[in-house]
Amino acid sequence: MWERFYLVFPMILIGFFAVLLTGCDQKDKKLIVYSGKGLERVMEEIKQNFENKYNLRVEMIYAGSETLLTTITKTRIGDVYIPGSVKFIQKAGDLVQHHQYVSLHVPAIVVRKDNPKNIQSIEDLLEPGVKIAIGNSNMCAMGRISEEIFKASLKENEFVKNISITGTTVNELLDLVQHKEVDAALIWGDMQLWHEAKELDFIEISPDINKPKKIHIAVLTTATDKKKAALFADYVATEGRTLFVKHGFGDK
Numbered sequence: 001m002w003e004r005f006y007l008v009f010p011m012i013l014i015g016f017f018a019v020l021l022t023g024c025d026q027k028d029k030k031l032i033v034y035s036g037k038g039l040e041r042v043m044e045e046i047k048q049n050f051e052n053k054y055n056l057r058v059e060m061i062y063a064g065s066e067t068l069l070t071t072i073t074k075t076r077i078g079d080v081y082i083p084g085s086v087k088f089i090q091k092a093g094d095l096v097q098h099h100q101y102v103s104l105h106v107p108a109i110v111v112r113k114d115n116p117k118n119i120q121s122i123e124d125l126l127e128p129g130v131k132i133a134i135g136n137s138n139m140c141a142m143g144r145i146s147e148e149i150f151k152a153s154l155k156e157n158e159f160v161k162n163i164s165i166t167g168t169t170v171n172e173l174l175d176l177v178q179h180k181e182v183d184a185a186l187i188w189g190d191m192q193l194w195h196e197a198k199e200l201d202f203i204e205i206s207p208d209i210n211k212p213k214k215i216h217i218a219v220l221t222t223a224t225d226k227k228k229a230a231l232f233a234d235y236v237a238t239e240g241r242t243l244f245v246k247h248g249f250g251d252k
Helices: 001-021 037-054 066-073 087-093 122-126 141-152 157-160 169-176 189-193 226-237 239-246
Strands: 031-036 058-063 079-084 097-106 106-111 132-135 165-167 184-189 201-203 215-222
Touching: 001 087, 001 184, 031 037, 037 058, 037 132, 037 169, 037 226, 037 239, 058 066, 066 079, 066 141, 079 087, 079 226, 087 097, 087 141, 087 215, 097 226, 097 239, 106 169, 106 189, 122 157, 122 189, 132 141, 132 169, 141 157, 141 184, 141 226, 157 165, 169 184, 169 201, 189 201, 201 215, 215 226, 226 239
Parallel strands: 031 058, 031 079, 132 165, 132 184
Antiparallel strands: 079 215, 097 215, 106 184, 106 201
């Protein structure tokens, strides 16, 4: 059931966005910005500040980074793309006009505060009976990064045995831990500042195997007004960086 949903969901999203965006009045000057779901809190604050400063409307579209890239590729609609990892921008190829560094995404392990399996490190995720959730590598940045971390540990096959659920976004992974469907998940460390995470604990991953990812923002070649798209991208990469730090993201 879950696997079937993951295959169908991107196509549903593409259809929805295509209808939504192509129906916009060409005189409407709003920017269409695609953002990784895990960046939603900080990007909403940046969007509000930007709109107030420049009197320019921004429509944010949030989903897993891979799902967004598929949508951009299929619809050829949109002005700016900011996924959870720069790798998705590199994968976008000629869809990208130019891009620049914004902040740093640092993976972490999340568990409930009662932590019944007494998980204290990534090695504890290998214990028999521990249920792990990771992102779907075909839909969100955290999925691919979790796989990279497991490979770096040289115990990839052992970790895979304990993966019970994959999610389309990091938000779903947080919910899975919170609602006791799994014992732990790999998500972004900045999410510990979220209100939904108040009953959860975050565990650092050893720097020897952790895979922090640079967040870049790209102006798309499909942008209808590249100057306004560049204005927003520059704003995120300059004034917006302070807000990324405020929301718990890392920096160079």
